[in-house]
Amino acid sequence: KQEVTQIPAALSVPEGENLVLNCSFTDSAIYNLQWFRQDPGKGLTSLLLIQSSQREQTSGRLNASLDKSSGRSTLYIAASQPGDSATYLCAVAPLVGGFKTIFGAGTRLFVKA
Amino acid sequence: DVKVTQSSRYLVKRTGEKVFLECVQDMDHENMFWYRQDPGLGLRLIYFSYDVKMKEKGDIPEGYSVSREKKERFSLILESASTNQTSMYLCASSSTFDAGRETQYFGPGTRLLVL
Numbered sequence: 341k342q343e344v345t346q347i348p349a350a351l352s353v354p355e356g357e358n359l360v361l362n363c364s365f366t367d368s369a370i371y372n373l374q375w376f377r378q379d380p381g382k383g384l385t386s387l388l389l390i391q392s393s394q395r396e397q398t399s400g401r402l403n404a405s406l407d408k409s410s411g412r413s414t415l416y417i418a419a420s421q422p423g424d425s426a427t428y429l430c431a432v433a434p435l436v437g438g439f440k441t442i443f444g445a446g447t448r449l450f451v452k453a
Numbered sequence: 454d455v456k457v458t459q460s461s462r463y464l465v466k467r468t469g470e471k472v473f474l475e476c477v478q479d480m481d482h483e484n485m486f487w488y489r490q491d492p493g494l495g496l497r498l499i500y501f502s503y504d505v506k507m508k509e510k511g512d513i514p515e516g517y518s519v520s521r522e523k524k525e526r527f528s529l530i531l532e533s534a535s536t537n538q539t540s541m542y543l544c545a546s547s548s549t550f551d552a553g554r555e556t557q558y559f560g561p562g563t564r565l566l567v568l
Contacts, residue, residue, distance in 0.1 A: 381562070383457070383543055383545075383560050384543070384557075385559070389556055431496075439486075441498070441557070443488075443497075445493050
């Protein structure tokens with residue numbers, strides 16, 4: 341059974357710092373992996389989607405990498421800003437049974453001004 | 454832009470009440486989902502629908518039912534609300550049949566408190 345783990349559960353950094361959020365999954369038979377952002381009390385917004393054949397995706401200050409063989413993904417945020425404060429969730433779509441996306445519990449990020 | 458709306462942001466209900474949560478999407482997506490989100494547990498899939506009147510159970514369907522009479526609307530029903538159903542409920546939609554493989558678009562969520 342696929343399990344998705346995100347460590348740490350919470351992170352506080354000063355503004356301007358580059359940071360890495362981690363996601364690990366137990367079953368490498370995935371179709372894609374997504375990173376989402378969730379602001380307090382709100383829904384999720386997709387940030388980056390990496391297909392299983394890809395190694396990374398970039399959007400602005402965000403870069404997500406995928407290493408299927410080791411069951412890991414990282415989300416790199418460059419030059420963090422207070423507006424980046426949110427919860428970041430990792431989600432894995434399985435190769436079989438595609439609609440049952442498995443979500444991690446998230447990393448809550450606080451960027452201090 | 455895809456828009457997914459949910460009928461209520463906050464709801465307070467009594468144990469035993471029948472509760473309806475409504476979700477509407479405006480992008481003609483085939484697929485719609487209901488999740489619940491609890492601290493430390495992430496999102497868990499309750500039900501999924503890939504077409505009108507079609508539904509599939511997710512990981513935690515017990516105590517819930519769903520209805521999809523129109524393509525744009527997906528309703529979650531708590532037949533007899535219990536305190537352990539206090540949670541944040543999130544609706545999502547996506548555009549391909551193999552739904553988990555493409556981006557899901559989420560609504561703002563409904564925070565339900567059952568007393």
